[in-house]
Amino acid sequence: MANRRLPQQSSARLVWETKPAGEPRAGEFIFQAQELVIPQSGRENVPQQKIAAGNPVINRLIYGDNLQAMLALLAGGYEGKINLIYIDPPFFSQANYSHRVPIAGTADGQEVPVIERPAYQDTWAGGLDAYLDMLYPRLQLMKKLLAPDGSIYVHLDASISHYIKVIMDEIFGPDAFQREIIWRIGWISGYKSAVRNWVRNHDTLLFYVKNPGKFTFNKEYIPYPPDYRRRGNQQTTGKGYPMEDVWNANPLEFQLKGEESLDSIQIKSFSREKTGFATQKNKSLLRRIIKASSNPGDLVADFFCGSGTTLVVAEKLGRRWLGCELGQVGIQVTRKRLVAEGAGPFLIETIRSNRVESKLPRCVTHTRTAGVTASDSRPQLSLRKPAVTRLASGQVQITVGLKAYALPGLQDNHAYIKKGEWETLLAKARENFALLIDYWAVDWNYDGQIFKSQWQAWRDYGKDEQNLPVQATAILEPELPRTIAVQVIDVFGNEVIATATVTQA
Secondary structure (H helix, E strand, O other), rough: OOOOOHHHHHHHHOOOOEEEEEEEEOOOOEEEEEEEEOOOOOOOOHHHHHHHHOOOOOOOEEEEHHHHHHHHHHOOOOOOOEEEEEEEEOOOOOOOEEEEEEEEOOOOOOOOEEEEEEEEEEEOOOHHHHHHHHHHHHHHHHHHEEEEEEEEEEEEOOOHHHHHHHHHHHHHOHEEEEEEEEEEEEEEEEEHHHOOOOOEEEEEEEEEOOOOOOOOOOOOOOOOOOOOOOOOHEEEEOOOOOOOOOOOOOHHOOOOHHHHOOOOOOHHHOOOOOOOOOOOOOHHHHHEEEEEHOOOOOOEEEEEOOOOOOHHHHHHHOOEEEEEEEOOOOOOOOHHHHOOOOOOOOOEEEEEEOOOOOOOOOOOOOOOOOOOOOOOOOOOEEOOOOOEEEEOOOOOOOOOEEEEEEEOOHHHHHHHHHOOOEEEEEEHHHHHHHHHHHOOOOOOOOOOEEEEEEEEEEEEOOOOOOHHHOEEEEEEEEOOEEEEEEEEEEEEOOEEEEEEEEEOO
């Protein structure tokens, strides 16, 4: 019998009734800069070219639909520019997820109020077809964005990964598949161990490359502990134990502690990494991926960035990055984590059609400017009059402070907190309004268009927010008058910008 000739490109495909035909067509979408976050270095101005929407150098956090974002990136010159993509998309769990923030300042013995805001939905009215309709065209665009030596990791679980494996083979080619990585989540306890079945204790990561013949891979090793010996009690030499495609299931990995441990932070009760975002992933997990599949200075992207772990780790490892998130909660958590890591400058952008001339609103729930008549439907922020001192150097020292912040009795806020705790929170906030503030920032020379975040204060998840500072000071160049803008984001996600004008020292 003659040998059967197989096609170079497999013709096997996953078929479903609503499968999109062809690749997504180029959309008419552009980015709109909203906020430029600058490290607290005392610098007052950033060159305008750094905030150009098409500039591939500055790090970018995009608020909006990642399909539109990727089309805009392709139109803006990013095709073949991204060295590593990691995504942790919804898992088709048919569940919704939240962000939980405890409010401190409660007396000993009293229950700590918890604000729980919706983070994202993973429910699909159209069933599996609707889920695949969402992910299929996005994976097609990611292939276009990948550099010739680029890699992509798709983080899923066993309930959906087999469907996506077939789709990835279709889009990238079967030869582009490198590994199916099994990530053991950690120890088993509680209700999880009581299931009448084999206990599920792993996630799946599909590792593909753009070009099987040439891709970045830096082999990683787990260091041998000092007391480790080979058979025959021989002392070990070499770099360490080479990492397998089954993670966190090796005796040497069990010895990794703290932030180095690959146990999911979701099972670590006292992890300092926790932000309250329900499906947040470990820094250790992303460190392993980014170090292996990129080099310093490379561009790393996460188009389902959630709480921002990929971006935080990429920043720490000296990579350039861009992230996209559809949920407002994810943008707020990510911004704060990046600022806490000293990241910057980075740009926060929204997406709009380039046919729409009018500006889209800022990515906020509520916005008001000082001087606008207070309304029961908006938070109320007032500032202290800025204090200005002219220094011997010729520069000026300016101090601006928060005078008061009050929440309205809005149902959309009220719904995020348990019945009976709303009044308790408002009563505590009347004594200390800082309890309501999650993050605030100052633009020392506001141009009325892009908010330049040049000074920031934020509530740590492990810190009593009663200690949040309510005034900011900077030494600036002497040009007066100038407009100072203050941005406040409260624990419910409401965002307010107030301004004050400084005319003379």
